[in-house]
Amino acid sequence: TSVSHERYKSEERLKWEEEYCCLDRLRQWILENKIAKKDKLDELEKEAQDEVNEAKKAAWKAFMEPIKKEKAEVVDLLGKLQDETGVKKVGEFAKKLKNYPNAIRKDILAAARKSLAATVGNDSGSARNELKKWVKRSLEDNYERYSSHLYSETDRSPLNIEEIKPEYPSEPKKVDGRLVIRDNFDKLFDKYPNTLIFGEDSGKLGDVNKGLEGMQEKYGETRISDTGIREATILGQGIGMAIRGLRPIAEIQYLDYLLYCFQGISDDLATIRYRTKGGQAAPLIVRTRGHRLEGIWHSGSPMGMIVNGARGVHLCVPRNLTEAAGFYNTLLQGDDPAIIVEPLNGYRLKEELPSNLGEFTTPLGKPEILNEGTDITVVSYGSTFNIVESLIPQLDEVGISMELIDVRTLMPFDLDHVIGRSVGKTNRLLIVDEDVPGGASAYILHKILEEQDGYFNLDSEPKCLTAKDHRPAYASDGDYFSKPNAEDIFETIYGIMSESDPSRFPAIY
Structure with a gap:
């Protein structure tokens, strides 16, 4: 294999390692110092080997028994499904699964899902519904088995900490x-x-x-x-x-x-x-x-x-x-x-300066709406958020009502879908981010459009305003031309509104 030491060590080195194996050397030292006799060491080694072999068998059995049970359940369900639908492919999937001696959960679930796909529209009997329930239960079990505990699932999860506002x-x-x-x-x-x-x-x-x-x-x-x-x-x-x-x-x-x-x-x-x-x-x-x-x-x-x-x-x-x-x-x-x-x-x-220092809390996954509006939802965070916020008076002057939301945390992201509901109200979306194009802005856009169904509420193309592809350049001019600045943000918001109502918002350029 790629990690086998035989691939990169010389014959002389391998021979030396075998001769100076620490276990062999320890055994030799025990015998030379008459701590134990050879027969006793042989007996101990055999006992150890037997114990390891038994543990290996027990571990393999504990791993495979539930899988074998799942396999038998699905083979039985596929047999019933074929009888009810007459779809030949289902029988082929069942036969292949039954004859596979070392089937694992992937093989079992794949056979079940392929059988459901092959019998679309054949819901008159009970077998297909039983199989659908089995697949749903299996996916839930395997989520727990393979995808749980990425974050804390205990009572002490920081997601359980209630917000306490700063007091002044x-x-x-x-x-x-x-x-x-x-x-x-x-x-x-x-x-x-x-x-x-x-x-x-x-x-x-x-x-x-x-x-x-x-x-x-x-x-x-x-x-x-x-x-x-x-x-x-x-x-x-x-x-x-x-x-x-x-x-x-x-x-x-x-x-x-x-x-x-x-x-x-x-x-x-x-x-x-x-x-x-x-x-x-x-x-x-x-x-x-x-x-x-x-x-x-x-x-x-x-x-x-x-x-x-x-x-x-x-x-x-x-x-x-x-x-x-x-x-x-x-x-x-x-x-x-x-x-x-x-x-x-x-x-x-x-x-x-708050008076309850050390006590007030900022919640995780809870965006904050800093300015309510009806025309466009603008989402940002960190230092760039403050630049967007400074534009509220200028946008009000030209008649644009901006709903401004600070995401506060990127992970987790908007657990209550506050932003999605905002887009449902304004039907327009701008994400302002100082990462490179396709960075955090793409992550935010995915969360809003797919997980929060924001796509179905949009009347205009969603926009991402980001930094340039390169690292920030030096000095104040470097910052201005490298990352979204106040003029960039204003013109982008204005441009989105102009596209939807050019008579009310004639083009700047």
Whole structure:
């Protein structure tokens, strides 16, 4: 096979490995030191071999007995179906399945489904309905067997955490966004002694945006610590801590840097619950920051990579630092892993400071309608959402009523189909996303059109407005020409309305 060591090792190496086999050498050492006699070792080896053989037989029997039972059920049902319908193909499927000595579930279900396809329109008897029920039950059983536990199915699932709104005094204090997240972390570190955070510049500096300012001095270097420039091992130590019962927050300094640890996110973090069928969990929170900045290696938005490669990890994309703080408050009560992408240009923007820090929660899979409208549904998230929101007055001036929705989380996505109902009202849809074309926007469009049946409610072509194919260029001009800007968004919305009512909205160009 491709992994057989005989394919790449020399004859001399193979001979050496055989001569110095650790089991043979241990046996030789036991005999030389007269710890046991040869007859006793032979007896032990035989007992061990017999035990292994019996275990193998028992395991194979436990695996095959239910399959054999399913096979017998389907062969019987196919026989009845052929008798009722007279369709020759059904008999052929039954005979082939019956004579296949090592049939597995794929073979059994395939024979049943092919037989249903071959007998379409022959529903006069009971056999076909019985077979349809069997197929439905089999698909449900095999979903549980092969596709369950991608996310937590326990009572502690973060999806079960109810939303608690931020509360504010009568005259709320306006502070930099970084202070909202910092003071919220302060509450969390005090509330959860098993919570710790580590990453590049997380400790002494208090992270590159001062969102952890003063936390190391208050809670110590063990809980608030710096690491080297090594994203893969930052993630790895976070997974290990989470499996052992701690609640780590692994900080990856910028969203672009997920590339350096994405193999671990995709192969390990996203799959640990699934591949153990709920037996193990690693509720690691990956903290990062991203989206609109001004530079090729710090402004990327590889959201398509994440949504397609990290199913099993929740993906939170807050528009501001209050929403981000609420995600930490939610996730630390749950038992699933997550990535939180804090808005990189939000740390110095002013936000009102909530009075219930550490308590308010941002729900997962629950979009928020920030502006109700009747003409068009516009969907976005993160920093780009804020640009769309700034256009509300300009759109009102020209008579366009925009329903603006913040998705909040990409995984899970709109569990209650809020966006689908909005499209049912406005009959038009624009997705604004700063990932590359075909990235997260394609994922969002699939969710709305197919899973939420948005296709049947559209009167205009759905549009996706995304970044260009390349990485963001340098400086403010680079950002403007690389990602959707205010003018792009306004003109795209206006263009959709112009196409539907050109007399009311004459073309701009």
